[in-house]
Amino acid sequence: MQFSLTEEQSAIQETALAFAKERLAPHTLEWDEKAHFPVDVIRETAALGMAAIYVPDTIGGSGLSRLDGALIMEALSYGCPAVSAYISIHNMVAWMVGKYGTPEQVKAWMPKLASMEWLSSYGLTEPGAGSDAVALKTTARKQGDHYVLDGTKQFISGAGATDFYFIFARTGGEGADGISAFAVMKDTPGLSFGPNEKKMGWNAQPTRQVIMDNCRVPVNALIGGFEGRGFRFAMSGLDGGRINIGACSLGPAAFAIDKARDYMFERKAFGKNLAEFQVLQFKLADMATNLEAGRMMIYRAADAMDRADPQASMYSAMGKRFATDVGFEIVNEALQIHGGYGYLKDYGMEKLVRDLRVHQILEGTNEIMRVVISRKLLSGNRG
Numbered sequence: 001m002q003f004s005l006t007e008e009q010s011a012i013q014e015t016a017l018a019f020a021k022e023r024l025a026p027h028t029l030e031w032d033e034k035a036h037f038p039v040d041v042i043r044e045t046a047a048l049g050m051a052a053i054y055v056p057d058t059i060g061g062s063g064l065s066r067l068d069g070a071l072i073m074e075a076l077s078y079g080c081p082a083v084s085a086y087i088s089i090h091n092m093v094a095w096m097v098g099k100y101g102t103p104e105q106v107k108a109w110m111p112k113l114a115s116m117e118w119l120s121s122y123g124l125t126e127p128g129a130g131s132d133a134v135a136l137k138t139t140a141r142k143q144g145d146h147y148v149l150d151g152t153k154q155f156i157s158g159a160g161a162t163d164f165y166f167i168f169a170r171t172g173g174e175g176a177d178g179i180s181a182f183a184v185m186k187d188t189p190g191l192s193f194g195p196n197e198k199k200m201g202w203n204a205q206p207t208r209q210v211i212m213d214n215c216r217v218p219v220n221a222l223i224g225g226f227e228g229r230g231f232r233f234a235m236s237g238l239d240g241g242r243i244n245i246g247a248c249s250l251g252p253a254a255f256a257i258d259k260a261r262d263y264m265f266e267r268k269a270f271g272k273n274l275a276e277f278q279v280l281q282f283k284l285a286d287m288a289t290n291l292e293a294g295r296m297m298i299y300r301a302a303d304a305m306d307r308a309d310p311q312a313s314m315y316s317a318m319g320k321r322f323a324t325d326v327g328f329e330i331v332n333e334a335l336q337i338h339g340g341y342g343y344l345k346d347y348g349m350e351k352l353v354r355d356l357r358v359h360q361i362l363e364g365t366n367e368i369m370r371v372v373i374s375r376k377l378l379s380g381n382r383g
């Protein structure tokens, strides 16, 4: 067991952190305020190899590991969690295309995904199917050399601004085996979008319904060329997505701890710096301890995925649940240390609280993480 980063991993982490500090952090409050999706800045990450991170280099990806990916997401989220979380979703789609696409699909689509010429979205959730994603009702009916898609996807990150939609739809009967996956391009007739949802946080990326009404895609848009495999793709994509969303809670937690520590030296109360109050020192100590525990769990889950450990899904669920919970608690405590100023937009703490709240809900709610973990345990896995 080794607990230190390799030289290459340290370099990757430094590159991502420098980008976060220079290109994301200075604008994050403005993007939130204006609900601006900074696609140009997002596209800059492709040049750094962060658009198809763990896609093999033999097919046009960066050929890095899941652990490298988690380090990148953690570092980017230090600058802006809403942007890093979108980049995580794009990477999930790129990976699914690389892993499950036919050689022709990979050849045609990967260069555009890895360069971010195409930004992508992941369309699983529906108005009536969230946690219970198997209940999805969008249909894809084969007609000659086309599939016709009908249905509505809910809460789709990036939708309306992105180019490539990885859509899950029912080609067969009820249950997971009736679900297939399709690539739907933005300009496909019959594809439209709902209004940008007004959200508590994550305002630097749009969230919209994706509506398919008699939306015709060619048969070669069926991912992998076979029907009935979509749900498996969706779940395996989410294992990695959960690690990344957990990682996207760690960077902001580290940022909030840095800010809170600095503030404790600036702010005086009762004739002393806040840093002199032991209760606040202990609060900071607990925040840093929880952050470190979250890091260990996320890195461990990523490493398990890299080694194809059969327990990887469980570690991923544990890491997501824990890191997103402690991440939220840490930024909320950092707000508290800032007192009334923490509640003001200028200090950036209230934005982090709003942004990180949704990490406990999406990519599987933290209740669903407990369902995944307890299922594994009850089926005989050792704790």
Ligand SMILES: Cc1cc2nc3c(=O)[nH]c(=O)nc-3n(C[C@H](O)[C@H](O)[C@H](O)COP(=O)(O)OP(=O)(O)OC[C@H]3O[C@@H](n4cnc5c(N)ncnc54)[C@H](O)[C@@H]3O)c2cc1C
Binding pocket: 089, 121, 122, 123, 124, 125, 129, 130, 131, 132, 154, 155, 156, 157, 158, 199, 202, 207, 358, 361, 362, 363, 364, 365, 366, 367, 368, 371
């Ligand atoms: C900002 C945002 C962006 C999103 N982006 C995407 C995206 O890009 N693509 C995509 O496909 N989806 C996306 N989602 C959807 C997200 O994954 C779902 O919201 C999430 O899976 C929960 O589904 P739901 O909202 O329908 O809640 P529900 O499934 O209705 O759950 C409601 C509550 O019941 C609890 N619950 C449900 N079932 C159980 C159970 N068996 N045991 C215990 N508790 C349970 C849940 O934990 C939750 O607290 C996004 C959501 C948001 C808010």
